[in-house]
Amino acid sequence: MNEIDNKWIGKNTIRPDGADKVTGRAEYAADTIMPGMIWGRVLRSPHPHATIKSINTKKAEELDGVFSVATSADCVDFPVDTPVLLGIQDIRWMARNVLAKEKVLFHGHPIAAVAARTEEIAEKACELIEVDYDIHPWAIEIDDAIKPDAPILHDFIKFDGKPSNIAGTLEHKKGNVEEGFKEADIIIEKEFETAAVHQGYLETHACLVSVSPDDRTTIWSSSQGQFMVRAMTSFITGIPQSSIRAIPAEIGGGFGGKTIVYLEPVATILSKKSGRPVKMVMTREEVMRASGPTSGSKSKVKIGAKNDGKITAAQGTFYLQAGAFPGAPIRGAAGCCLAPYDIPNAHTFGYDVVSNRSKVAAYRAPGAPIGAYAVECVLDEVAEQLKMCPLEFRLKNAAKEGTKAVHGPTYPLMGYVETLEACLSHPHYKAPLKKLQGRGYASGFWFNAGGESSAQVNITEDGNVVVTTGHPDIGGSRASIANITAELLGIDVNRVSVLIGDTATIGFSNLTGGSRVLFASALVVTESTNQVIDILKDRASKIWKIDKEAIEWENGQARPAGDNAGNFKPLSLAELADQATPTGGPIGAGHQVNTVGAEGGFATHICDVEVDIELGIARVIRYTAAQDVGKAIHPAYVEGQLQGGVVQGIGWALNEEYIYNKEGKLDNPGFLDYRIPVCSDLPMIDTILVEVPNPKHPQGVRGVGEVPIVPPLSAIANAIYNAIGTRFYSLPMSPPKVLEKISD
Amino acid sequence: MAKIQVKTKINGEETEFLCQPYDTVLDVLRRDLNMTGTKEVCSSGDCGACSITMDGRLVCSCLVLAAETEDKNIETIEGMAKNGKFNVLQKTFLEHAALQCGICTPGMLVAAKSLLEKNTNPTETEIRYWLAGNLCRCTGYDKIVKAVQAAAEEMRENA
Ligand code: FES
Ligand code: FES
Numbered sequence: 001m002n003e004i005d006n007k008w009i010g011k012n013t014i015r016p017d018g019a020d021k022v023t024g025r026a027e028y029a030a031d032t033i034m035p036g037m038i039w040g041r042v043l044r045s046p047h048p049h050a051t052i053k054s055i056n057t058k059k060a061e062e063l064d065g066v067f068s069v070a071t072s073a074d075c076v077d078f079p080v081d082t083p084v085l086l087g088i089q090d091i092r093w094m095a096r097n098v099l100a101k102e103k104v105l106f107h108g109h110p111i112a113a114v115a116a117r118t119e120e121i122a123e124k125a126c127e128l129i130e131v132d133y134d135i136h137p138w139a140i141e142i143d144d145a146i147k148p149d150a151p152i153l154h155d156f157i158k159f160d161g162k163p164s165n166i167a168g169t170l171e172h173k174k175g176n177v178e179e180g181f182k183e184a185d186i187i188i189e190k191e192f193e194t195a196a197v198h199q200g201y202l203e204t205h206a207c208l209v210s211v212s213p214d215d216r217t218t219i220w221s222s223s224q225g226q227f228m229v230r231a232m233t234s235f236i237t238g239i240p241q242s243s244i245r246a247i248p249a250e251i252g253g254g255f256g257g258k259t260i261v262y263l264e265p266v267a268t269i270l271s272k273k274s275g276r277p278v279k280m281v282m283t284r285e286e287v288m289r290a291s292g293p294t295s296g297s298k299s300k301v302k303i304g305a306k307n308d309g310k311i312t313a314a315q316g317t318f319y320l321q322a323g324a325f326p327g328a329p330i331r332g333a334a335g336c337c338l339a340p341y342d343i344p345n346a347h348t349f350g351y352d353v354v355s356n357r358s359k360v361a362a363y364r365a366p367g368a369p370i371g372a373y374a375v376e377c378v379l380d381e382v383a384e385q386l387k388m389c390p391l392e393f394r395l396k397n398a399a400k401e402g403t404k405a406v407h408g409p410t411y412p413l414m415g416y417v418e419t420l421e422a423c424l425s426h427p428h429y430k431a432p433l434k435k436l437q438g439r440g441y442a443s444g445f446w447f448n449a450g451g452e453s454s455a456q457v458n459i460t461e462d463g464n465v466v467v468t469t470g471h472p473d474i475g476g477s478r479a480s481i482a483n484i485t486a487e488l489l490g491i492d493v494n495r496v497s498v499l500i501g502d503t504a505t506i507g508f509s510n511l512t513g514g515s516r517v518l519f520a521s522a523l524v525v526t527e528s529t530n531q532v533i534d535i536l537k538d539r540a541s542k543i544w545k546i547d548k549e550a551i552e553w554e555n556g557q558a559r560p561a562g563d564n565a566g567n568f569k570p571l572s573l574a575e576l577a578d579q580a581t582p583t584g585g586p587i588g589a590g591h592q593v594n595t596v597g598a599e600g601g602f603a604t605h606i607c608d609v610e611v612d613i614e615l616g617i618a619r620v621i622r623y624t625a626a627q628d629v630g631k632a633i634h635p636a637y638v639e640g641q642l643q644g645g646v647v648q649g650i651g652w653a654l655n656e657e658y659i660y661n662k663e664g665k666l667d668n669p670g671f672l673d674y675r676i677p678v679c680s681d682l683p684m685i686d687t688i689l690v691e692v693p694n695p696k697h698p699q700g701v702r703g704v705g706e707v708p709i710v711p712p713l714s715a716i717a718n719a720i721y722n723a724i725g726t727r728f729y730s731l732p733m734s735p736p737k738v739l740e741k742i743s744d
Numbered sequence: 745m746a747k748i749q750v751k752t753k754i755n756g757e758e759t760e761f762l763c764q765p766y767d768t769v770l771d772v773l774r775r776d777l778n779m780t781g782t783k784e785v786c787s788s789g790d791c792g793a794c795s796i797t798m799d800g801r802l803v804c805s806c807l808v809l810a811a812e813t814e815d816k817n818i819e820t821i822e823g824m825a826k827n828g829k830f831n832v833l834q835k836t837f838l839e840h841a842a843l844q845c846g847i848c849t850p851g852m853l854v855a856a857k858s859l860l861e862k863n864t865n866p867t868e869t870e871i872r873y874w875l876a877g878n879l880c881r882c883t884g885y886d887k888i889v890k891a892v893q894a895a896a897e898e899m900r901e902n903a
Contacts, residue, residue, distance in 0.1 A: 014838050021846030022834040022853060024781015024821035031780035200881045202785045202793060203847045252783070252847025253881050284786045475844035475882060636841035640883055644844060647884035671790035671879065679885040680869075680876040 029222035045104035048664030067274035093325035105324035108289030167326035180313025180345025184304025195657030203252020225511025256362030288669035294363035332367025339445035365706035376714030415628030415692030438723025444710025448703035449514025454507030458588035463574030470509025476637035515703025531589035597696025616739030630702030649712025755823025792878030844882035
C-alpha cells in the first residue's frame with residue numbers, strides 16, 4: 001500500500017460502519033437476542049392527571065407465562081423535594097417518568113411493566129393490573145397551566161411564593177433596554193406560538209437487559225450515551241455502576257431524544273426479578289405519547305432600531321412547555337435568540353412551564369429554534385420598515401470576534417459575518433421569483449459543547465490501527481475519526497478501524513449531544529495518536545540505537561530526522577508493529593479529559609417557497625444553508641447534518657404538531673397524522689460550508705449538528721410573507737391554518 | 745390457537761416456518777427467522793422501513809400477513825448483495841453518504857432497487873415520488889436522491 005502523500009482530512013471517505021448498514025447486518029437495539037429472552041411491556045396511564053391510590057398486580061402475576069412485574073415500588077425512592085442532579089437531568093423526575101409514583105401526569109405515563117414469554121402475554125397481563133385513580137383536572141396548553149386557578153401538577157413547586165406550574169425562570173441582560181428603546185426610531189413588538197414537535201427518530205426506543213443473580217447487569221440499548229444509560233439505570237435500580245455494563249447498539253436516530261432513559265431501568269428490574277434476559281421495544285405510538293417531544297411555546301419579542309439600521313434594543317420573553325416534569329429548554333430559547341447580533345441593550349426571559357404532557361426531551365439545539373423563530377421574524381419586519389435588505393440589515397448588526405454576547409461570553413474568532421456574505425454572493429440570492437413565490441432569510445446560533453471524552457488508539461500486530469471512542473455514532477462520526485487518525489499517522493484510511501466502546505471497555509465519555517462528539521473525540525483521538533507516534537519513534541530509536549529526538553514520523557514511517565541522525569532505511573508502521581515485542585511490548589495509547597474550547601456555531605439560510613392559495617400548501621422550492629463549520633473533516637457528512645437539520649426545521653415550520661383532544665390525550669400518535677417531511681415534499685438542500693477554524697481545536701472543528709435546525713422556522717415564515725404578504729405568528733403553517741388566514 | 749405452517753422462498757432459499765394467523769411477514773422475519781435487516785419503525789405502513797418485495801412487488805412487510813406468503817418469492821435487504829458483492833445501490837449509498845443513522849437504509853435500498861428495475865432513467869421527481877413512502881429523518885433525502893441517480897447512471901452505463 002502506498003503510504004506516501006495520503007491526505008484524509010476533508011475527504012469523503014467511506015464510513016467504517018457503512019457496509020453493515022447497507023446490508024442489514026448492523027445491529028440496532030431491537031435486533032439483539034439472548035437465549036432464554038422474555039418480553040416486557042408497559043402499562044400506561046389512561047388519564048392525563050390523577051393520583052395513584054393503589055396498584056394491584058396480583059392477577060397479572062398469576063397469568064400463565066408471566067415472569068415478573070415492576071412498579072415504582074421496585075425503584076430507589078427519591079423524595080420529591082430533594083434534587084438529585086445528573087448533568088442537566090434530575091433523577092427525581094427521571095425515576096418518576098420511568099415509572100409513575102404518587103401521580104400520573106400525562107396520558108401514556110408508565111405505571112407498571114410486565115415481563116412474559118411473549119409480547120402478547122405481557123400485553124394481556126398489563127390489562128389485568130388494577131389501578132385505583134383519583135382523577136384531577138388537567139392543563140395541556142401553557143395558558144391553561146399558568147392561569148390563576150390552574151390545576152397544579154407538583155404541589156411543592158412555588159412561583160411568587162404560591163404553588164405554580166412555573167417551575168423555573170432564566171434571564172439574560174445586557175445594557176439598559178428602556179434607554180435602548182428610547183433611542184430607537186422604530187420599534188416592533190410581536191407575539192408568537194409554536195406547537196410541540198417530536199424528534200421523530202425512526203428507531204423506536206428498545207433495549208435488552210440481562211441481570212445475573214449477583215446483580216451483574218448487561219444492557220444493550222439504543223441511546224445517545226451508554227454512560228448515561230449506566231448512570232441513570234444505576235440511580236433508579238440501586239445497582240452500582242461497576243456492576244452495569246451498558247453496550248451501545250447502533251442507534252437509529254436520536255436528535256436529543258435518546259439522551260435520557262425510558263426502558264432500561266424497567267427492563268433491569270424485570271430481569272432481576274425474573275432471572276431472565278428481558279427485551280423491550282416501544283411501539284411508534286408509545287414513542288409519540290411518552291417520549292420526547294420538544295416544547296411548544298409562546299413568546300413575545302420587541303426590537304427597536306435606528307433609521308440607519310442599527311439595532312438599539314431587544315427584548316424577548318419565552319414560555320416553554322416542559323411537559324410533566326420541570327426542564328424545558330429555556331436556556332436555548334432565551335440564550336441563543338440574540339446571539340448572532342451585536343446589540344447594546346437586551347433583556348431575555350425564559351419560563352419553564354409544566355403541564356399534563358409527556359416530559360420534553362432534548363431536540364437538536366433545544367429551545368434555540370423557538371427563540372430564533374420569534375426574533376428572526378421580528379427582524380424581518382424591522383428590515384422591511386427600514387426598507388433594508390434583510391441580509392444587509394443582519395450584516396450591519398452582526399456579532400464578530402470581540403462582541404460581547406447577550407448570553408454572556410465575548411466571542412473569539414468566528415464566522416457569522418462570512419455566512420451572511422456567502423449568502424449575499426450566492427446565485428440563490430438574486431434568482432428570479434414567480435408569482436406566489438417568496439424568499440425568506442434567517443440566521444441562527446447554537447452554543448456547541450465539549451465535555452468528557454475518552455479514546456484509545458491501538459496498533460495491531462500487523463501494523464494497522466484500531467481506535468475506540470466512547471460516543472455513540474449517530475451520523476458518521478466514525479468516518480471523521482478515521483480521517484483524522486489516518487492523517488496524523490500518515491496511512492491509508494482503510495487501515496484504521498473505529499469502534500464505539502461500551503462502558504466496560506472505554507473511559508467515561510459524555511453522551512452524543514450538544515454537537516460535541518467530533519469536537520471532543522477528535523481532541524482525545526489526536527492526543528492518543530500523537531502519543532502513539534511518540535512510542536513509534538521510541539521503538540525506532542531502540543532499533544537504530546539513536547536518540548528519539550533524531551527521528552521524525554512522516555507518511556506512516558519513522559525516518560532519521562536529518563543527515564546527522566544517521567543513514568537508516570525508514571521503518572514503516574507495519575515493520576515497527578512487527579518488532580513491538582522485542583522493542584518494549586504492545587503499542588497503544590489512550591487519553592481522557594474534560595474537553596473545553598467548543599465554540600459556538602452560526603448559520604444563515606435562504607429559503608424560497610411557493611404557496612398554493614387554493615389548498616393552503618406552502619412548499620419549499622429552493623433552500624440554501626450557509627454555516628460556519630470550523631473545519632469539515634468529512635464534508636459529505638457535514639453537509640448531511642445541514643440538510644437533515646434544515647428538513648427537520650421545514651417539518652416543524654409547515655406540518656408537525658402535537659394535537660391534543662378534549663380528554664387531554666394526544667390525537668395524532670403516528671406518522672400518518674403526525675406528518676414529517678417526505679422525499680416528494682422537498683427540493684435538494686444546497687449547502688455552503690464556511691470554514692473559520694475553531695482556534696481552540698487541533699483540527700479547527702466546531703460542532704455542526706444543531707445550528708441547521710435553528711433558522712428554518714423563521715426563514716420559511718419570512719418567505720411565505722414575501723410570497724403572499726401574510727405574516728404567520730403561529731406554527732405550524734399547515735394547510736388549514738394557511739387557508740384560514742388567507743381567507744380572512 | 746394452532747399455528748399455520750408456511751412454505752415460501754426468501755432470497756432464493758426455500759424456507760418453512762410456523763406462524764400465528766395474525767403474525768405479519770415482518771414479525772416472522774425479525775422474530776422467528778432472525779432476519780433483522782428489515783426494520784420495524786411504525787408497524788402501520790407509514791414509513792417504508794420494512795420494505796421487501798413479494799413476487800417482485802414492493803410491499804410493506806408490516807402490512808402483509810405471514811400466512812399470505814405461501815409459495816411466494818420474498819426478497820429482503822439480506823439478499824441484496826450477491827456473492828459477497830454490493831448491489832450498485834449499496835455502493836452508491838456509501839459513496840454519496842446517503843445514510844446517517846442507517847435505520848431507514850434497508851427499506852430505502854429495497855424500494856430504490858424496485859424503482860430501478862422498472863426504470864433505469866428516472867427523473868428527480870420520479871425518484872422523490874417513488875420514495876415518498878420511505879421516511880428518513882436524518883438526511884433530508886438530498887443525498888439519497890443523488891445516490892439513486894448515481895446508481896441509475898451506472899446501471900445505464902453497464903447495460
Ligand atoms: S414498519 Fe412497515 S411501514 Fe413502517
Ligand atoms: S439515515 Fe436515519 S432515518 Fe434515514
